[in-house]
Amino acid sequence: MARIQPTPDTDGAAGPDGDGGGTGRRRKAVRYAVPVAVAGVAAATIGITSAFAGTGDPDLPKISxxxxxxxxxxxxxxxxxxxxxxxxxxxxxxxxxxxxxxxxxxxxxxxxxxxxxxxxxxxxxxxxxxxxxxxxxxxxxxxxxxxxxxxxxxxxxxxxxxxxxxxxxxxxxxxxxxxxxxxxxxxxxxxxxxxxxxxxxxxxxxxxxxxxxxxxxxxxxxxxxxxxxxxxxxxxxxxxxxxxxxxxxxxxxxxxxxxxxxxxxxxxxxxxxxxxxxxxxxxxxxxxxxxxxxxxxxxxxxxxxxxxxxxxxxxxDAGKGAGAGRDHKNALPEALGLPGVGGDASGAKVTGEGWASIAQFSAGKDAGAAVAGKGKSGAKGGEKNAADAGALLDSLGGKVSGGFGSGRVFSTKIVNALVTDDGKVFVGAVSKDALVKAANAAK
Amino acid sequence: MSRAEAADAGATAAPAPAPAPAAARRWGLSLLLSEVTTTFRRWRTLALLGVLAAVPILIGIAVKIETGGDGGDGGHGGGGPAFISQVTNNGLFLVFTSLAATLPFFLPMAIGVIAGDSVAGEAGSGTLRYLLVAPAGRTRLLLAKYATTMAFCFAATLVVAVSALAVGALLFPLGEVTLISGTTIGFGEGLLRALAIAAVVALSLVGVAALGLFVSTLTTSGVAAMATTVGLLITVQILDQFPQLSAIQPYLFPHYWLSFADLLRDPVYWDQVLRNLGLQALYAAVFGSAAWARFTTKDITV
The missing domain is CATH 2.50.20.10 (Lipoprotein localisation LolA/LolB/LppX)
Known part of the structure; x- marks a missing residue:
């Protein structure tokens, strides 16, 4: 069957001469350049706008x-x-x-x-x-x-x-x-x-x-x-x-x-x-x-x-909310170690100054036991839960020991928490060593 | 088969032998009309639209049965498709739920079938030659094909929306609409927003349509083109799920699809909607021009 080639006049082609492989190939290359160019321009625009978004710092008078x-x-x-x-x-x-x-x-x-x-x-x-x-x-x-x-x-x-x-x-x-x-x-x-x-x-x-x-x-x-x-x-x-x-x-x-x-x-x-x-x-x-x-x-x-x-x-409802809040409280300080979120604020003792403050409070025997990985975790117990919690804790915290005994350190980018096996919690936006030092001092 | 008839009809409708620009333009218009009518007369197209119309009916009946006993306290807590907890309060929300349910897969799949078949199907059945004999030119033919696919995008979205509205009105009360910001607006404005959402959803499919058209120009097998388009769609949808790929995800065409829900905020949150439309325009430009480059330079042997 005869090939039907593009008709140059109606397609608005580059050249009037439809014959010859050379011009055809060139025209093909030119046409394929269009989508490539569109994509390229789009990519360049995205790249330039995101590159310049951070730089164009305004010129402002100095201020103390x-x-x-x-x-x-x-x-x-x-x-x-x-x-x-x-x-x-x-x-x-x-x-x-x-x-x-x-x-x-x-x-x-x-x-x-x-x-x-x-x-x-x-x-x-x-x-x-x-x-x-x-x-x-x-x-x-x-x-x-x-x-x-x-x-x-x-x-x-x-x-x-x-x-x-x-x-x-x-x-x-x-x-x-x-x-x-x-x-x-x-x-x-x-x-x-x-x-x-x-x-x-x-x-x-x-x-x-x-x-x-x-x-x-x-x-x-x-x-x-x-x-x-x-x-x-x-x-x-x-x-x-x-x-x-x-x-x-x-x-x-x-x-x-x-x-x-x-x-x-x-x-x-x-x-x-x-x-x-x-x-x-x-x-x-x-x-x-x-x-x-x-x-x-x-x-x-x-x-x-x-x-x-x-x-x-x-x-x-407020009471219920507080109850629900307490449920979270058990989870949060362990996972996040945010001071003020967990535990009773009244029971917390703060040592250190400024950025290096360390909050110290007692989470009770249950928490300590759970952290040590041998716990029945309180009323909600259930052996499966305890096992789950143990596995989870292993993935979260590293074991440390020192003058205070032994415990686990849970670390995030900012906040580190040390939970000792006897249920004491040290939390602060400080390095692990500082936490261990604080625990030793508290002993 | 109907392809050839249509081509003949088109040819007789514009018998002018001289390729004068005006005649060619007229031919282009009649080409578009004949494309649209042949596409929408196909059983395949009607079946696709029928499936799309059935989705809202299924969702509506399911919600009705599940909440039938008690006075519609849809305590889902956010499970299922978006807005489903609101459907029992207001039938209009069935439109949003249905669009949210069909947009990730049903709608683009239907578009993929139509777009993938558009050129490759003609080539496969040997009718493409007849279309090319006419003096409209390949660019116009391609434009007509793309316009037809777009018309199908709008038709498919409207079918879902209208079917959902009808089912919603039958099964659930209609009335004032609670936006997701907690503000209440009148039913008329709610209808307007529903219309705007349908338009945004239809425009969200522009990218898939262009992609399907490009794939369609690569092969002479309609089935292969449809399968490739739908396969690409699924692949991209999966890629959009991996958190590790978050760097490229803003450039994947389905990434902002569900942003149509932002039209239900008060005030409307335009960021994602506009980003979605821009992304669709970009896909249409890139793959549309790629399809043009391919289609206007290839030798058609069948």
């Missing part, structure tokens, strides 16, 4: 660290709305799904009544790993809204006056409570850098905004800290100064904290916490879009949607 902090302190920006991206890499080992948190995961679910309504507490722990997008809006001290943007779902916390609503679209449930009167105060207490668990979880979610994180770090800084201005940066399309905070103490695991402060308004726009061990930032939270205009009033209006299940947080 103190002036910059003052600027932040003076900043009275009440109205803000925007998109925040939070990437967290605590350096936790990836837990096998299902076996995650061993018995405590199941206990927590039981506490949550069938797990129908993901509690604010569990949402907070979600923020502790991976990358999340948040949308925030605030208008004055008593109107705030924060939405955790999820895949095809959203978790919103809305505060309007003394009403506090949490809406989870995935399960169509609403959580309602009366907001505490003094919202943002007293959060900088202690060296609590991990946000609080427990009942005030919506507040904890709120604390993930750059402003709150920055405030906390400033509250924690003293003469053990060096604070400098480290150049400028562009964040969310705005010019910003970089405030660099570095601990002076050698045993701290914190490498540096960088806060990008908006040059005009003094609002912190980005917060980066880097570990001394290097690698990806441990916490990287920053606005990708920000607007200082007044958010629309109906942003903060919330009425429970029809058909949604509403949980009222009265006294009974």
């Amino acid at each position: 660290a103190q002036d910059l902090i003052a600027k932040m302190a003076q900043s009275d920006t009440q109205r803000i709305s925007g998109t925040v991206k939070i990437s967290t890499d605590l350096g936790l080992p990836s837990l096998p799904s299902g076996a995650s948190f061993g018995a405590d995961g199941q206990g927590g679910k039981g506490g949550g009544k069938g797990g129908a309504a993901p509690s604010p507490e569990s949402k907070l722990t979600e923020l502790l790993s991976g990358t999340h997008t948040l949308r925030v809006a605030a208008d004055g001290p008593d109107k705030q809204r924060l939405s955790l943007v999820e895949r095809a779902a959203e978790y919103s916390v809305i505060r309007n006056g003394d009403q506090l609503w949490a809406y989870d679209s995935a399960s169509n449930t609403v959580h309602h409570s009366k907001a505490p009167q003094a919202p943002a105060e007293g959060k900088g207490k202690g060296k609590d850098k991990g946000g609080k668990g427990g009942q005030d979880a919506p507040k904890g979610l709120e604390a993930a905004s750059p402003q709150e994180l920055a405030k906390k770090v400033l509250a924690a800084s003293d003469e053990s800290t060096s604070i400098t201005v480290g150049g400028t940066a562009k964040v969310a399309g705005r010019d910003a100064y970089q405030l660099v905070i570095k601990p002076k103490q050698g045993e701290s695991t914190v490498g540096s904290v960088r806060i990008a402060v908006d040059a005009k308004s003094g609002v912190p726009l980005k917060f980066t916490l880097a570990a001394k061990s290097g690698g990806k930032a441990v916490v990287d939270a920053g606005f990708t879009k920000v607007d200082f205009g007044k958010p629309a009033a109906d942003t903060f209006a919330f009425t429970p949607p029809k058909g949604a299940k509403v949980t009222e947080a009265d006294g009974k």
Whole structure:
């Protein structure tokens, strides 16, 4: 059968002479160059924009660290709305799904009544790993809204006056409570850098905004800290100064904290916490879009949607929440070792100063036994659970021994925890050696 | 078989022998019309659309049966396809659930079948020659083929959406729509958003359509082209699941598919939607021009 070759005149070909292999081949090469060129241009555009995104540092007048902090302190920006991206890499080992948190995961679910309504507490722990997008809006001290943007779902916390609503679209449930009167105060207490668990979880979610994180770090800084201005940066399309905070103490695991402060308004726009061990930032939270205009009033209006299940947080519920919180508490300090999350804060003893503080508390015999790998883990027991927990612990913690006896060290990029076999817990953002030293001293 | 008839019909409809530009353009239009009608008259196409229409019916009945006894307290806790916990409250959500359920696989598979068959099928059955005899030119023919595939993208999405809306209206109450941010909007605005979502879903399939068209120009076997396109689709979907490949995942065409749900936020979160549309345009440009380069330079021997 005869070959049908492309007709040059109707196809708008390169040359009018359709014959001859040479021109045909050249034309073919030219045509194939088109998709290659399109792909190349696209790749180059992507490459150039991402390469230049980090560099174009704005030219701003010099400013001292103190002036910059003052600027932040003076900043009275009440109205803000925007998109925040939070990437967290605590350096936790990836837990096998299902076996995650061993018995405590199941206990927590039981506490949550069938797990129908993901509690604010569990949402907070979600923020502790991976990358999340948040949308925030605030208008004055008593109107705030924060939405955790999820895949095809959203978790919103809305505060309007003394009403506090949490809406989870995935399960169509609403959580309602009366907001505490003094919202943002007293959060900088202690060296609590991990946000609080427990009942005030919506507040904890709120604390993930750059402003709150920055405030906390400033509250924690003293003469053990060096604070400098480290150049400028562009964040969310705005010019910003970089405030660099570095601990002076050698045993701290914190490498540096960088806060990008908006040059005009003094609002912190980005917060980066880097570990001394290097690698990806441990916490990287920053606005990708920000607007200082007044958010629309109906942003903060919330009425429970029809058909949604509403949980009222009265006294009974709060108790239940605390109970569920306690279930998490067993899991969290072991896995994360965040001071202030686990254990009774009243029972904690703090040694060391500034960045090198070590919290010491007693987790009781059960925890010690469980850590030693021989435990029946309390009421939730079950031999399978105990075995699971033992295997999990082996994958999480390394054994250490010293003058204090022996125990396990659980380490993340920032926070290390030492749990001794007799049930004492030492937690801090310090190296393992410092923990062992503290344990020896406590003996 | 109907291919040849259509080609003949097209040829008689525009008998002008002189390849004047105006005549060629007219021919191009009639070519497009004949392409669309032949594609949508095929039993294969109708069967695909029938399967797509059945998905919302199945989902709707399943949800109805499961929550039939108690007053629809869909306490799923986020299991199953997106939005399924809302369906019992508002039938309109069946549209979103059905689109979320069909977008990862059913819809692109149907597109892959149509796109993969578009050129290779003609070549395989020996009707491509007749189409090329006409003076419209290969570029126009390819454009007509691509436009037909796009028309199918929209038709398929609309079939799912309309079927879901009908089933939703029959089985569940309709009314005010609760957005996933917790805001409530009227039913009319909800319908508008549903329409916008259907459009975004249809546009999400532009990339697969271009990919299928390119594959289709590579071979003369329609079945091989369809299988390759669907195989590529599945492979890319799997690659999109591995966390280790997160560096390249933003450039895989299905990566932002579920972003259509962002249209249900208040205010609408455009970032991912726009990224999705841009990515689809990029795929269409790259694979469309590759298909053009291949199709306009190859010798057609059958």
